[in-house]
Amino acid sequence: MAKTCTDKLWDLAAAEVQSRESGDGDDAGGGGEAVGERTVFIMGSKTGGKTSILLRCLDRDEPAKPTLALEYTFGRRATGHNTPKDIAHLWELGGGTSLSDLVQIPITAASIRCLSVILVLDLSAPSALWATMETLLQAAQAHVDQAASRARQVDKSRAAGKRSASGHFAARVLPKDFPDRELLSPFPVPLLIVGSKYDRFQELSSDKRKVICKTLRFVAHYHAASLIFSSIKLESLISKTKSFFSHLAFNVDVGKTVSCDPSKPLIIPAGADSFSQIGSPPTTDVDITSLHARNPKDLWKKVYQRVFPPENTGEKKEVKDPTKDPQYGEPQIDAMRAQKDQELEEYKKNAAKSWKGLQLDS
Template structure:
């Protein structure tokens, strides 16, 4: 009745004319709605040199030769479902080159597209167990700080509810977890090297990653570009985050530390891992006690040393201020170009 009441009717029109006009108007509305792109965002961050660019290229079906990512890079994938008037699906893909002093850059993907369609892929270098926790902790802290700074507690609470449904509202461990308010997939890269590492070290690495993934409500996959099966599993999982298909990319769960780990959202438990309920801080402490971490001194360096009075230098500070302004202009230009490219 709403379409009928809002439409102007000529009294000379027949019932058939009015019906035809109603159907035409309804089809026009449905077509305009279907043309609105369905957007999602995938943010890839983690260990330097682990193969993030290669993974993104495979996800987007690109043959580009990977080059070092210096700061923050944006690209996107676009897919259109088959059928007339099918909706366009767009996946915004951001890649962070380095975790060092990256708090400003981490905020850009999170605030640019909204929390409801955001997902993070944290890629870690399994071939360097002595850096694994350092990189993981830095990535998680950066994401948590960006969320706290850019979203209200109401927004976060709503997304927590969504994530609880994703891992299972009836999960036995639900009340002991520190679930993040968006989907996270932890990818253990360079599995081809990791599989030859000492079995005891592999056991500690797997227990740590399974524990932290379970704690934050993430999925966990071990990956190498040199294995076609693992490449397909990982690509399907990112496709699910970016485009929603396939709906169930991780068909089987693998928890044996002597095999490549594959655990979907909500697919693990404290009992299966073999540990008592814990939190991310204790997980890190225990892992670092078993495998001492290098580079942990970077954790005590402030995000912006230039704000420390002990580092004051007028000329350098002026140059730094100029570079900060250039960075913000670059980020704005990137967002504008991104929006322009998506409507092409």
């Protein structure tokens, strides 16, 4: 009996799954994501414009809604006529630093093979900038290291008895001609730092702008990351930001534009800066030797926080109840929830009366 079209598709699907599980396919990670599939994890300042920037990079004309916790979407790009489209899996973390534990969801042993991270920092809120950056980068790097370790264990078990180890997970290695290569602490996966709300950033004094620019240049170069200032109100900056995004999501050439002038938006691809160009921390009334820094990054942190004392954002207390958010409304479910809440209140009142009665009887 001849096979039907459905049978053939079923066989192809089964063969594809078997190929991925055995690690024999042409996938980019030996059992991880297929060729043409990448993962981009976006995190950053609360209300820093992450969703707006993402929508503009995807050419989606829709209003940005607040990201409640962790949201997933995807982007596709055609590579040629009658060829499969590249796919970018896009995860966005909401809540600023309050939900940093959720980074473990998009950062896995499978996604780590083709993972990039975008950190969006609100330039108009400099007092919260360093704490947000430090907290999120530490959380992301911890889970990247864990996922990388698991990926290596999987690769090791699959490599047993095989002639080739191609396609296995490999840690990020900088080119030999990367500036200050021996002095850096590269982020384990490609990292892009986006300074958002550049239009409002321009309202700060020139001295403060200079401190922020030099500090972010240092942090970006120290982690071998790219850095760009952006604003959804300035089309030219969104266009440049989209170029960096497309490079991470679809491996598109990022271009050769470089701008290190603090009086203009910073546009610095990874490897286009150096410590000699950045210079020393911008101190005017502070003796650097009195700061007792443990390492260069700690020194920049202390200088930055002298200019912009950290503030308690209270983000942990501001996380909203998703059941009360109108953008997730479900009339039937909400009506049932209201009924159950009312029944619970009645039960609590009756239980309290019963308890008081027991106390009187005793």
